[in-house]
Amino acid sequence: MMPLSMLNIGESKRVVKINGNDKTRKFLENLGFVEGSEVSVVSEIAGNMIVTIKDARVAIDRAMANRIMV
Numbered sequence: 001m002m003p004l005s006m007l008n009i010g011e012s013k014r015v016v017k018i019n020g021n022d023k024t025r026k027f028l029e030n031l032g033f034v035e036g037s038e039v040s041v042v043s044e045i046a047g048n049m050i051v052t053i054k055d056a057r058v059a060i061d062r063a064m065a066n067r068i069m070v
Contacts, residue, residue, distance in 0.1 A: 004039065005049065005065035012040035013070035020067045031058050033068055 001016050015037045018025045032054040033039070042050040047062035 001069050003066045004068040005062050007041045009041050017069040
């Protein structure tokens with residue numbers, strides 16, 4: 001298990017766990033980051049990531065990516 005921020009471009013993994021307080025977990029859940037979902041990294045620029053989850057592209061910063069364990 002490792003944070004989403006450590007994945008390389010083009011790599012896909014399943015979400016295992018979401019860390020953080022209830023508000024943060026609910027925010028990420030609304031974006032589609034739920035346990036068991038497949039997530040892949042499209043690009044990374046200056047620590048910010050664009051990922052594909054549930055057939056949608058989502059931009060998140062490094063702090064949020066560190067809370068998503070894959």
